[in-house]
Amino acid sequence: MIIFRKTILALTGLFICIFLMAHLGANFLLLFPEERARELYNNYSATLRxxxxxxxxxxINYACIIFHVLYAIIVTRKNKSFRSVSYEMNTTSENSSWTSQNMMLLGTIILAFIVxxxxxxxxxxxxxxxxxxxxxxxxDLFKNPIYLLIYTLAMLPLGLHLSHGVQSAFKTLGLYHKKYIRWMATLSVAFAAFMGIGFAIIPIILYFR
Ligand code: HEM
Incomplete structure (x- = not known):
């Protein structure tokens, strides 16, 4: 059952990552010179609708977000009750980084950001x-320094959450080979950094433009 729950968590997480890549790509349109950006971004948005x-x-994306949150809560609660029985099961170095132990906290901040x-x-x-x-x-939103701050600071927990989440999802789904475990960790961190910095840089550029 735990494998099934973690599989749901992994699949929904990876689907959200695909959405985020498309969303970031589209948001880069905002960085074109002003009138060109207005035309491109409004056309893109109208096409989507x-x-x-x-x-x-x-x-499907909304459903993935909801199921990801629900299964994260279920898996974390089960892990906690399991840990109280056999604590040593969770003491590997891979499981003990600050990020991996605080995925729930990071996820909660991201959820607050999404709201x-x-x-x-x-x-x-x-x-x-x-x-x-x-x-x-x-x-207009990013002319407000409070939103500028919210949108840039929230990208740190997003980046951290992705850096552990992506490699963890691939492991859960068995889509890795022991030989490439370091590569996968590096790729996850690179992906997370690109997404975090990419999303954070847009409000900063728009604010100062
Ligand atoms: C520079 C940062 C961002 C900007 C400027 C931005 C902009 C937007 C805009 C304008 C929409 C509404 C589009 C429409 O309905 O036509 C939207 C929707 C959305 N954004 Fe963002 N976004 C940013 C970052 C993020 C991040 C980091 C996340 C997730 C962690 C996110 C998640 C979503 C979701 C889930 C929707 C709803 C999509 C849908 O209805 O299909 N966005 N965003």
């Missing part, structure tokens, strides 16, 4: 139909 196939992927983020954009687009100029909505 008008595409049935992409809407289905978006709902704020959805209220900033998604809610306004979906329920208040403020879809005319999403580029301007983003630029």
């Amino acid at each position: 008008g595409n049935f196939f992409i809407s289905i992927i978006a709902y 704020i983020h959805m209220a900033n954009f998604w809610f306004k687009v979906k329920f208040q139909h403020q879809e005319e100029d999403i580029y301007q909505m983003v630029v």
Whole structure:
């Protein structure tokens, strides 16, 4: 049962990573010169909203976020009760890094960020139909130093969570060979750093532009 739960955690986590890669790629459009960025970002956003196939992927993504959170809670609770029976099972060096032991804390901060983020954009687009100029909505938000701070600081826990989460997911799914374990760890950290820095740099550039 624990394997099944960890598999759900791994698969939903990797799906969210694919979403994040696409999301970051699209958000880089914001960095084009102003009028070009407005045209590209608003066109991209309108294309997403008008595409049935992409809407289905978006709902799968929401479901993945919900199941990822639920199974993270279940797996953490089970691990805790298991640890109280046999503590030495969790003392390998791989399991004892600060990040691996604080995945729940990091995940909770990311979840809080996602709630704020959805209220900033998604809610306004979906329920208040403020879809005319999403580029301007983003630029206006990041003129506020508090949001600039939230969006840049939250990328540290995101990066840390990904750096452990990605390699852990590949291990759970058995998609690794012992020989390449170091490579996989390095690739996970590189991926996490790219995502964290990539997302953080956008509000900073927009603020100072
Ligand atoms: C520079 C940072 C970011 C910017 C400028 C940004 C911008 C946006 C915008 C404008 C939307 C609404 C798009 C629309 O409905 O047309 C959106 C949706 C969303 N964002 Fe972000 N985002 C950023 C970072 C993140 C991060 C780090 C995460 C996750 C940890 C995230 C998760 C989401 C999710 C889940 C949605 C809803 C997607 C959907 O409805 O399919 N975003 N973002």
